[in-house]
Amino acid sequence: MELVIEDAVVVTMGPGGGTARAMLVRDGRIAAVGDPGEIRAAAGPGAQVARLDGATIVPGLIDAHCHVADIGYLAAGADCSQPSAPDIPAIQARLREAVARTPAGSWVTGSGYVEYRLREGRHPTRDDLDQAVPDRPAVLYHTSLHACVLNSAALRTAGFEDRQPDPPGGAFGRDGEGRLNGVVFEGPMFALFEQNVRDDVTRMGGAERARLMQRAGQGLAALGVTAACDADVRRDTFAAFAEADQAGALHQRVYGLVVHDHVDWLLANGLQGRHSGRLATEAVKIWADGGMSSRTAAIHGSYPVPPHGSGILFFSRDELTAMVREFDARGFQVAVHAQGDRAIETVLDAYAAVLGASGPGRNPRRHRIEHAGAMYPPLTARAAELGIVIVSQPGFLSTLGDGFAAAFPAQADQLYAFGSWQRAGLTVAGSSDAPVISAAPLLGIRDAVTRRTGSGRVLGPGEQLTAREALALYTTQAATAMHRENEIGSLQPGQLADFAVLDANPLAGDPAQITGIRVLATVVDGIPTFQAEGVLPAG
Numbered sequence: 405m406e407l408v409i410e411d412a413v414v415v416t417m418g419p420g421g422g423t424a425r426a427m428l429v430r431d432g433r434i435a436a437v438g439d440p441g442e443i444r445a446a447a448g449p450g451a452q453v454a455r456l457d458g459a460t461i462v463p464g465l466i467d468a469h470c471h472v473a474d475i476g477y478l479a480a481g482a483d484c485s486q487p488s489a490p491d492i493p494a495i496q497a498r499l500r501e502a503v504a505r506t507p508a509g510s511w512v513t514g515s516g517y518v519e520y521r522l523r524e525g526r527h528p529t530r531d532d533l534d535q536a537v538p539d540r541p542a543v544l545y546h547t548s549l550h551a552c553v554l555n556s557a558a559l560r561t562a563g564f565e566d567r568q569p570d571p572p573g574g575a576f577g578r579d580g581e582g583r584l585n586g587v588v589f590e591g592p593m594f595a596l597f598e599q600n601v602r603d604d605v606t607r608m609g610g611a612e613r614a615r616l617m618q619r620a621g622q623g624l625a626a627l628g629v630t631a632a633c634d635a636d637v638r639r640d641t642f643a644a645f646a647e648a649d650q651a652g653a654l655h656q657r658v659y660g661l662v663v664h665d666h667v668d669w670l671l672a673n674g675l676q677g678r679h680s681g682r683l684a685t686e687a688v689k690i691w692a693d694g695g696m697s698s699r700t701a702a703i704h705g706s707y708p709v710p711p712h713g714s715g716i717l718f719f720s721r722d723e724l725t726a727m728v729r730e731f732d733a734r735g736f737q738v739a740v741h742a743q744g745d746r747a748i749e750t751v752l753d754a755y756a757a758v759l760g761a762s763g764p765g766r767n768p769r770r771h772r773i774e775h776a777g778a779m780y781p782p783l784t785a786r787a788a789e790l791g792i793v794i795v796s797q798p799g800f801l802s803t804l805g806d807g808f809a810a811a812f813p814a815q816a817d818q819l820y821a822f823g824s825w826q827r828a829g830l831t832v833a834g835s836s837d838a839p840v841i842s843a844a845p846l847l848g849i850r851d852a853v854t855r856r857t858g859s860g861r862v863l864g865p866g867e868q869l870t871a872r873e874a875l876a877l878y879t880t881q882a883a884t885a886m887h888r889e890n891e892i893g894s895l896q897p898g899q900l901a902d903f904a905v906l907d908a909n910p911l912a913g914d915p916a917q918i919t920g921i922r923v924l925a926t927v928v929d930g931i932p933t934f935q936a937e938g939v940l941p942a943g
């Protein structure tokens with residue numbers, strides 16, 4: 405099994421940072437990268453040849469923090485995104501169609517709408533949803549997953565009443581008379597989503613769960629993604645991944661971050677470690693605080709915007725230290741969600757207590773901080789000294805950046821400080837946190853360079869990366885964040901043949917146009933997992 409790829413721009417992301425014009429793939433690995441002459445000479449007589457008409461090959465893109473199961477879950481519901489559903493009648497039609505395929509006991513589910521992109525320019529209401537789904541619970545998730553709309557049956561099932569005040573960390577939309585209009589923001593929305601996903605996934609049979617994972621994997625493959633860290637692996641989602649893996653239906657290498665209170669289950673069943681080339685559970689996930697756009701990240705000081713307060717810290721320093729110590733001793737990499745500066749400080753204290761004396765190689769398990777939105781310069785210096793790996797989301801900047809600027813008026817330019825992190829010498833991996841925002845790595849790569857919010861403001865011009873640095877977040881650096889830099893993340897002889905074929909080179913041209921680049925093919929282990937047009941032999 406040999407494939408010669410020619411007439412391409414091969415961006416290797418190897419140590420020299422060079423590009424080549426041809427590549428040889430043999431038995432699922434990169435055998436050689438270089439000039440067409442060299443590559444032809446290295447190939448055997450039976451090799452297949454693909455000429456790519458000048459297309460660009462980059463290492464397979466790695467999403468170091470997303471929620472694969474949730475992506476598949478929402479893809480199974482009604483697509484209510486714009487422009488595909490341009491107005492509320494279109495959303496109603498999509499929800500009506502979804503009724504028949506929604507199992508009894510599950511809520512009819514739609515997702516993806518953005519109120520200001522709808523023709524009506526507003527959130528749909530419970531009345532709009534009641535017209536489409538009058539007699540059973542229905543929910544329509546906002547694309548941000550920070551808001552949703554419930555119909556009347558869902559409001560009743562959730563126990564939300566008109567007289568009820570707004571809960572802490574959340575809010576209800578209301579009509580002129582104070583009656584709930586069905587829109588739910590933040591806290592109660594997260595709880596509902598979590599509950600619905602867990603209930604529905606638990607209810608599914610094995611084959612259906614595998615299909616859910618397959619749908620998510622196909623979507624990610626179409627975006628050039630060849631590996632992903634799933635930031636929320638639990639008993640039920642692990643079963644779904646394992647089933648899909650056994651069926652040969654995983655389109656990515658999935659590196660699972662196992663939710664901390666499922667670790668005992670994992671260990672009792674002997675499931676720590678690598679299960680195959682496509683599935684591993686070597687890391688543990690802990691949440692230290694809330695979110696940035698929900699203004700529940702634990703900060704010093706308080707938010708100038710609702711719900712005010714200074715955020716939520718889920719564990720004390722001692723509790724967190726004990727957890728990190730235990731998981732570290734059991735051989736796990738630890739990944740802690742920490743967004744606010746107060747949470748990040750607490751996590752660094754815990755890591756420092758466990759990792760002990762300073763020096764190079766101080767963090768051999770590569771313990772991580774997920775998100776690190778408000779990791780300001782002194783915290784960055786501490787993280788660098790400890791050798792902590794940062795896994796963050798540049799794509800939040802265009803999608804949610806204006807909301808961050810409102811919540812952090814004084815520090816807005818220091819949020820998601822990719823430039824400072826890079827200069828401090830930290831390993832920083834790129835990711836999407838999808839389905840919170842789009843899973844497209846090209847969106848994150850563009851935003852890491854431009855840092856432009858939805859309204860056009862450049863958030864922290866000093867924190868912009870070059871396009872090459874931005875691509876490294878999703879290739880070499882992300883591979884390091886999952887202990888796989890010797891296998892994936894760059895195109896060098898001996899590495900696994902994971903790569904994406906793009907119709908333009910993201911390192912050349914206007915960075916603002918990077919999101920317009922098309923993914924032509926995505927390849928894992930030398931076999932296409934996605935092809936827009938048949939640019940490569942099917943394998």
Ligand SMILES: [Zn+2]
Binds near residue numbers: 469471635
């Ligand atoms: Zn996440």
